[in-house]
Amino acid sequence: MNRIKNLTVNKRRSQRKAVFLLLIFEFLSLSLALIYNIESIKATDFITYLALLVSTLLSTMLLGRISKSDGILLMIVNMLFSIGVALIYRLDPALGKRQLQYYLAGLVLFFITYFILKAYPSWHKLSKFYVGISVVLFVITLVFGSYLGGAKNWIFIGSISIQPSEFIKVPLAFFIASFYTHYNEYAKKPFGKYYMNLIIYVFIGFLFLQKDLGTALIFFGTMILSQFVYNKDRKLILVNMVAMVLGSIVAYFLFSHVRIRVATWRDPWSDIDVTGYQITQALFAMASGGLFGSGIGLGRPDFIPVAESDFIFSAICEEMGIFMGIAVVLLFMILVYRAIKISLIQKDKFYSILAFVIGILFALQTFIILGGVLKLIPLTGVTLPFISQGGSSMLAGFILLGCLQYCGEEIKYGDEIND
Known part of the structure; x- marks a missing residue:
């Protein structure tokens, strides 16, 4: 009994130390960005800054009281956000302040999502609802979208911009989890085992019409990796991989912006002043930063077009160093690792699969954008989760994180679907 009590006390002490170190990290990172912009910031910026520190502390303490699940998930995301917002604030204080507001809204959605999942016990039965929404x-x-960066994936309502494809990742994850939870029932119906394939191909068809190929790649990858783990039909996986390759070839010939991105990926130096300017400046920035970086405010990430969004990793490496870039990658690896660990220990089949799919979504999105920035693959228009500037990505990410947080709970219902 004393041993269990001591373990509990030690766990609480470790959590307090982790929260304390996180607050110090956020304080230092944001303070550097604020000091650099001291002449242009206003009193409201300091209020927002204090709101961030207070909300981080309160959210971590509240989560420890209401959830018995993994308390590290939110702290990992808080660290990723702190790194990103420090650079965004340094590049543009107005965007930095807006990003802080997105973060606060994301925290609210995180807890709302957690409580909604907790309140309703039958999410595994709503596959048609996920498809419909x-x-x-x-x-x-x-119908209402506008083209931006070659893809029709943005809806503008006054000064507000929304990217619906970011939010579609949430019902996608629930749909895949629901399908494999009831896979034996689907398999008994004619062509039932191909139901998920058909639905996701319809989703990818919509993304092709929108020319949003980055998100299409994420959907394809999520489907294939889910099938690799939960489906014994290896021929179906091979067919989907071939379809993905053929789809990429078709997209190359159909869409001019895809051909430009492939040409830029192959040889950005041949047109360094126009199409290759963004990627070459990003490579120059990462090279000039070295291992320890030039320091916040001492680099020139403003030479990189859209540095606060698509190429924020390059800005981080330039001013914070390659070591900080490696730290970012490791934080994402830990986040994905915790998701897979939750999947393995969760006894409820639906939430086990959901945790795995969410982890895969985070992993694929991170790999695709980092691969593009490092010139390993052609650049796509996806964001770096919790770091890049953007409200849709931030809010959708926190919704998925809230789902993942609940997946780590000991589910006391739904035993009828575990056989």
Whole structure:
């Protein structure tokens, strides 16, 4: 009994130390950005800054009281956000302040998502609802969307911009989890085992119409990796991989912006002043930063177009160093590792699969954008989760994180679906 009590006390002490170190990290990172912009910031910036520190502390303490699940998830995301917002604030204080507001809204959505999942016990039965809401969002985007960066994936309402494809990742994860939870039931129906394939191909078809190939790649990858783990039909996986390759070839010939991105990936130096300017400046920035970086405010990440969004990793490496870039990659690896660990220890089949799919979504999105920035693959228009500037990505990420947080709980219902 004393041993269990001591373990509990030690766990609480470790959590307090982790929260304390996190607050110091956030304080230092944001203070550097504020000091650099001291002449242009206003009193409201300091209020928002204090709100961030207070909300981080309160959210971590509240989570420890209401959830018995993994308390590290939120702290990992807080660290990733702190690194990103420090650079965004340094590049543009107005964007930095807006990013802080997105973060606060994301925290609220994180807890709302957690409580909604806790309140309703039958999420595994709503596969048609997940498909329906996804299709509605796709149709709304096609009808009311605007082109930006070659893809029709943004909806503008006054000064507010929304990217629905970011939010569709949430019902996608739930749909895959629901399908494999009831896989034996689907398999008994004619062509039932291909139901998930058909639905996701419809989603990818919508993304092709929107020319949003980065998100299409994430959907394809999520489907294939889920099948690799939960489906014994290896031929189906091979067919999907071939379809992905053929789809990429078709997209190359159909869309001019894809051909430009591939040409830029192959040889950005041949047109360094126009199409290759962004990627070459990003490579120059990472090289000039070295191992320890030039220091916040001492580099020139403003030479990189859209540095606060698509190429924020390059800005981090330039001013904070390659070591900080490696730290960012390791934080994402820990986040994905914790998701897979939750999947392995969760006894409820639906939430086990959901945790795995969410981890895969985070992993694929991170790999695709980092691969593009490092010139390993052609650049796509996806964001770096919790770091890049953008409200849709931030809010959708926190919704998925809230789902993942609940997946780590000991589910006391739904035993009928575990056989």
